[in-house]
Amino acid sequence: MAGRTGTGHWSVASRCSRNNASPTSAGGRPTRPPAFLETPLTSVARQHEEVPRNHTGETRYLSGRDRIFQSDLARLSLAGLRDRGPAGRAQEVSSIEAAIRLQRLFDPEILRGSVSIIPVVNLPALYSYTEYTCPVDGKNINFTFPGDPNGTFSEALCHALVTEWAGDADCYIDLHGGDLRETVSKFVMFQRTGDTAGDTFRRSLAECFDADLVVGFAPPHMDAPGRPPTAFARLGRNAIMSEGGANGIVDEDSVAYHVGGVLNVARKLGMIDGPLSPPKRAQVLCHDYIWTPAPVDGLFYSEIKPFDAVREGDAIGEFRSLFGERLATLRAPATGYVLWRMTQPILREGAAVLAIAVPAAEPR
Numbered sequence: 001m002a003g004r005t006g007t008g009h010w011s012v013a014s015r016c017s018r019n020n021a022s023p024t025s026a027g028g029r030p031t032r033p034p035a036f037l038e039t040p041l042t043s044v045a046r047q048h049e050e051v052p053r054n055h056t057g058e059t060r061y062l063s064g065r066d067r068i069f070q071s072d073l074a075r076l077s078l079a080g081l082r083d084r085g086p087a088g089r090a091q092e093v094s095s096i097e098a099a100i101r102l103q104r105l106f107d108p109e110i111l112r113g114s115v116s117i118i119p120v121v122n123l124p125a126l127y128s129y130t131e132y133t134c135p136v137d138g139k140n141i142n143f144t145f146p147g148d149p150n151g152t153f154s155e156a157l158c159h160a161l162v163t164e165w166a167g168d169a170d171c172y173i174d175l176h177g178g179d180l181r182e183t184v185s186k187f188v189m190f191q192r193t194g195d196t197a198g199d200t201f202r203r204s205l206a207e208c209f210d211a212d213l214v215v216g217f218a219p220p221h222m223d224a225p226g227r228p229p230t231a232f233a234r235l236g237r238n239a240i241m242s243e244g245g246a247n248g249i250v251d252e253d254s255v256a257y258h259v260g261g262v263l264n265v266a267r268k269l270g271m272i273d274g275p276l277s278p279p280k281r282a283q284v285l286c287h288d289y290i291w292t293p294a295p296v297d298g299l300f301y302s303e304i305k306p307f308d309a310v311r312e313g314d315a316i317g318e319f320r321s322l323f324g325e326r327l328a329t330l331r332a333p334a335t336g337y338v339l340w341r342m343t344q345p346i347l348r349e350g351a352a353v354l355a356i357a358v359p360a361a362e363p364r
């Protein structure tokens, strides 16, 4: 799996997987990447329309081999009928746009292995503008992995994604772009299991993304219902999850972040040639992710921004009534960095307001 060269299968949903293809596929042509794969990250997104199409000239959802292309289209249809899945929540548009652009960024003639892309997993939510949950069964797909073949729509979907669609994937990548009422730092998540070699490798996959924060969940998190990184780690497999975007707006910086991270993973897995693009952001390693609930019903007022540093106990915002009266002060639950915050101020008691990432003790 990890560390092999010359083969690969890969999923983006994003999932990234590698399978067996020769380093000189497609008629023995040399495996030199086209110029667009060596383009600086910030301009990759703008150049996607100039990317050469495959030899048939058709638009593809993934590259690699036709057989894989077709089977994955079938899976995409199946997912659309039964449930959609994991990755991108349906309104997290910067990550969806990244998945759309990535469809044209892998040239099958130079790719070793295969890449499968599902632009939107939670399709029932797409035109209903549903946040967080799947409208078919009300479940949050993000926390439903690894799913259950005999469960609800979302549970069956997650199970199919893990065992069928990405069943042979070396790496599953779940792209998130900030939901309709939130702004998120550029962060990436992986799961630590306690196996040093595996943890090191999963962290290195996460660090393919040029993130502010790299959150490696502690091993006890394996007992929690799961995000894809946790569910895959429990199976001894690899999944990472990226976040970057805000408020239902496609922003080029976030799109380039997701696109660049996925291309770096492909380089790391030996699926395309060229050195990894080095990070420009801090990639602060964190081991904990703390959700902060609203203490009362009310309107939230705060200047706090993603990736702001906070100390435990700091006043970081307040709740006011519809008459402008102060109802409660929100204090930082821990010392760390703001992963994300809600931007629409109207919040119910108990609803998540923001989350703090707690830096790992170990120095980078």
Ligand SMILES: [Zn+2]
Residues within 6 Å of the ligand: 089, 092, 176, 177, 178, 179, 243
């Ligand atoms: Zn998200």
